[in-house]
Amino acid sequence: MLAPEPAGLAPPADGTDLGISVLPGHGNRAWVTALEQDGGTYRLASQPDGSIAVASGSVPGAVRAWVERGGVLVLDGAAGGDGVVPAARRVTTIGGFGHPETGAWVAGPGQAFLHEGGGAGSVLVHEDRVVKHGIEQGRYAAVHHRRLGAGHVVWSGLPLTLQLEAHGDRLRPVAPWSEVTERAATVDKAGVSETLAWMVRFAARHAGLPTVRRAVWPAGSPSVFILRVDVDGVFGDRARQLGAVAEQHGVQATFLLNRELVERHPGDLGSWLDAHDVGQHAAVHDLYDDAEADRRNVRAGHAWVEELTGRRPVGFVAPRGLWSPTLDAALAALGYRWSSDFGLATDGRPFRTDSSVLQVPVHAYSPERAVMFAREQGRPEPTANDIRDHYLRHLDEQVRLGRPVHIYGHPEVLGAVAGKVLPDVFRRVEQLGLPKLTIDETAIWWAKREKAELSTSLVAHPTTPELHLQRSDPEVGIEVELPAPHRIVLDGCDLGRERGVLQL
Template sequence: MSDRHIDLEVGLGSAGSTGWSRILQQEGLRHRGEDVQSAPVVVLEDELPDWTEDYVSAGGVAVVSGAPSGAGLLPDSIEGVIGGFERPDAPRLCTAPTLARLFSGQGKGVCRLHERRVRKNGMDPGRFPLILRRRVGRGWLLFTGVPLTRLLMAHGDTLRRFSPHSDVTERVSSIDKAEVADTLVWLLRTAFAAAGLPYVRPVRFPHGAASVLIFRIDVDGAYGDRCAALAKVASAHGVPLSIFVNRQLCEEHPGTLPPHGDGGTDGGTVRHEIGQHGSTHNLFDTVADNLANLRAGAAWVEERTGVVARSFVAPRGMWNPALGQALAEMGYRYSSDFGLDFDSLPFRVPGSGILQIPVHPYSPERAVEHAREHGSPPVTPAAVAAHYLAVVQQQVAANRPTHVYGHPEVLGAMADQVLPTVFADVRRRGLRTMTLAQMTDWWELREGAGMRARVQAGTGTLLVDYDAERLPVEVDGADGLDVMVAGARRRVPVGERSVLLPADGGISAAARPPS
């Protein structure tokens, strides 16, 4: 920390933590792996280094995921298996089966050793806080014994219910990683507030919008004119689709494929993004087999549509590192696979560097199959539209992308009954519609912006600038923040998301000096 200003940076105290690295990159926060103790906030995973007590006592704030036992700074704990937890800011269960360390004391969020038990005699045994906060000298220690950062990066999927808006099941990530990520962001925001500093990040979406809509079609068979019908309805409403075509299932269920395009809107004409969905509708265990499937799928799409496919999403929503390496060798920039994650912000997969753009796993086709399996009433267009609308509301509230999908088989037959309802709601909310390629362009721009934020000591003025593209920023006042925008003073209440636009001289705000 300089005598002249405080850099709003995060020290990555556990250098090997890919979970913390993902969160810091997603948030656009400048962070360092060296000289970490000069940062006002340090994040740790599974450890308390020898310097932790001195750092916190001097006024720093340390945040620990997977806090260990036996450390003098931490209270008594036990080890237990939990099925998940309640977030500190949302009283709903986050599915996250794991071995965890459960600390005694008062805190935020809930972990339970005895899950799905009837409470008797007014007692609630085996209830532990998810996150605890302890004052140490002039600083703070925020910690959880749940290995949140490791859960965020773990592989594995299972057949389960995945949404509060439906009983439909799908083979998705075994962990609600969007909820895990939001919990880690809550920890960061709380840490900056404990340090008496504002929390500042570049906006997540263009113009500071709360979300964007990405509508994806996986062509697991064209089914006559149903695939083309989806593109036609979307075009009529000015919405570009991201369409991914699979050879195997299109040969089994042939039909008309939509006109090719590169995504986006050009002169009022909607141009849909066309990518591939593999030749064989499956995931393979080796790089070589995945490469062969990708090359064959790309060749088939080019032969049938004239499009050179430059993008891919995995069949059956499945993912493994071998696929990531194969995609990187093909020169593809992104994928989108709910067996790895769903409903989350985009993130880079370690190793391959492929950008994952998680999708919501509900499809009308799976809903129909689920209804048959359980003897439920037939799935109606109104029910499908209602689910999509609920996802829009959920993702807007969470400030995450609204990325939904379907297939021609069922959704194509009800396209004119479902899509206009969803598109009207998105327009009413003022949300932009994007293809996956456009979302990748935006995210790469945001990644390369290089935001720098600092508070001048004494005056308490918040200064923000960028290495490259100057984006709007979101600011949460730590203890309330007086902001100057275009000469006008405004107040940023604690915990309220306020978007500040760049000005000719950068972005500046008058902040209360940290104590």
């Protein structure tokens, strides 16, 4: 998607290209991640060459002139004062912000430029402060819009692209509605990425432009279901029980094996494992701060899993949920297809790391951590119903947001209660018609989606404008949002006059 569109997919010469230009700058890699997750068509460009351009910080004067002629520009981390964006009033430190569409809290600590005026979302100078006398001091919009000549500018003073690129983790609640904590990514990268993508759609609506995206999941599904099991010990027949419950409901789980803890807590890893996918979870259950040590740990885990199961693992999950650039480089050097590490990101759609290993984020809740949290707090341990209810609430939230339902646990606790917890979860998956995938199948689908090319062109017409779409892979669906009636021409076939949100 970064290269110029190949011959055969180029828009008509008289059409306006709806592709998004990602302009040079420190945030362009994060913009690519956000647009790829959302499904928009984009290209890296030294200057705007379509109807919409995105960038970070400030832009050169030539871009301002392009906006004034009718271009649409989207900026994050904007201090302003450059003639494109008004100067920020001041700078503040924040722990996060209110999402511009849903209002949900998005964890994202750092500095932010505060801009006056109306807009969407919220930034609070005084976070976690009780409002008295009906006065809420220090509230600013997170996203702003202005007209500039014949064009539009949508911007945020939040350093969203920097937050998306940064890595780091802390102990924090696994969900806004849960008290259970886990060591997970400090930044809610799913929320940050979705805010960047929302800003582009928000700008398109202001400009009266259609938005066109590749569908996220197979067959037009709102989500997919993935069951991951980190085998930090087999614990007798508990791993087998977990696998049996999944198999009975047509679910192929992904079991990630750690040598150190399997040897410490042994059990049945027999032929039942053939019904499921297998990856590795390292030899030593820890992460090093040294590239060669990480490579040795990954190599040793790889060789052990291959000897134990007769299968070559192509996926990895980091011990203790940790992640680092040295681990990323080690996985890439060894040819790993995917990784899933809640120290890097949770709950969101897949994305590529710097080393191009596909990261498949997982929900950071596990029954084992929930039990430990209850003990730390001096509270009763969660029951099977408590665990089931957490998974079900997470499932419904993820489907509503178009994110993957990717849950995990360990044989130690989940294996013991699998028969009481998982059947209701699987039934809900069936009711919603969600594809049940392994992590590897998800990675394969995502790679197929990444390769799917989509050409978009808006052709003027005296009565109804025409939206021409061409795609290279009909198995990857298209989502279209039309602000006004348009005639749709898909792969040369006239579909007639449409408006609203379409699934093609």
